Amino acid sequence: MAPSTGDLAGCFVTIEGGEGTGKTTLLAALAERARAKGLDVVTCREPGGTALGERLRSALLGADGSAPDPRAELLVFAAARAQLVAEVVRPALDRGALVLCDRYADSTTAYQHYGRGLPRETVDAVNAAATGALTPDLTLLLDLPPTEGLRRAGRAGDYMEREDLAFHERVRAGYGELARSEPERWRVLDASRGAGDMADEAWGEIVRAAQLGPA
Numbered sequence: 001m002a003p004s005t006g007d008l009a010g011c012f013v014t015i016e017g018g019e020g021t022g023k024t025t026l027l028a029a030l031a032e033r034a035r036a037k038g039l040d041v042v043t044c045r046e047p048g049g050t051a052l053g054e055r056l057r058s059a060l061l062g063a064d065g066s067a068p069d070p071r072a073e074l075l076v077f078a079a080a081r082a083q084l085v086a087e088v089v090r091p092a093l094d095r096g097a098l099v100l101c102d103r104y105a106d107s108t109t110a111y112q113h114y115g116r117g118l119p120r121e122t123v124d125a126v127n128a129a130a131t132g133a134l135t136p137d138l139t140l141l142l143d144l145p146p147t148e149g150l151r152r153a154g155r156a157g158d159y160m161e162r163e164d165l166a167f168h169e170r171v172r173a174g175y176g177e178l179a180r181s182e183p184e185r186w187r188v189l190d191a192s193r194g195a196g197d198m199a200d201e202a203w204g205e206i207v208r209a210a211q212l213g214p215a
């Protein structure tokens with residue numbers, strides 16, 4: 001059965017993964033499929049997605065940026081997220097749109113807890129405050145060895161991409177733990193495949209998650 005607007009109405013899907021895993025490309029492909037089916041789709045990215053969020057993104061991750069204090073970093077990501085939830089995500093879900101978001105609170109757990117080593121309780125409390133406890137219905141994890149992801153991302157990256165390999169390995173392992181701890185919400189996709197295969201599988205997962213049967 002093909003999905004109808006009603007089936008995916010108010011569904012919140014997030015895409016997570018390390019550097020260079022193809023989240024942005026996948027999100028664009030999924031949005032195109034959903035729009036082609038006549039669905040009301042809202043796409044966003046984190047940090048960013050609002051005027052304030054984009055300013056915070058360039059303040060934090062701009063070309064000349066260096067790593068701030070980890071707690072300052074945590075709170076900037078949280079501030080951008082709070083604005084995105086209030087201004088974009090909540091209103092879109094309330095009117096029945098399908099929301100596709102490139103990164104969300106799980107990025108903070110993966111990067112600031114598993115990567116930076118901030119206490120899990122601190123990160124969970126900040127995430128809860130920023131999101132108002134709004135949790136995705138489905139989270140797609142694009143999994144790829146960091147050596148390959150960083151190669152794909154290229155050399156002129158922001159300070160996060162310039163962190164050492166051990167940092168990126170911790171982030172990847174952290175994502176794996178998150179996915180295993182909540183298997184009903186997470187789907188792990190092998191990101192070493194081509195963009196078309198990824199989009200087919202991801203779309204299938206979205207349709208299944210909305211209990212629609214085969215895509």
Ligand code: TMP
Nearest residue numbers: 046047077103104107108111112160161
């Ligand atoms: P992007 O370039 O993949 O959109 O992500 C921006 C960078 O910010 C990426 O290195 C991951 C990082 N990040 C965090 O560390 N914590 C967060 O909460 C978010 C949203 C992103």
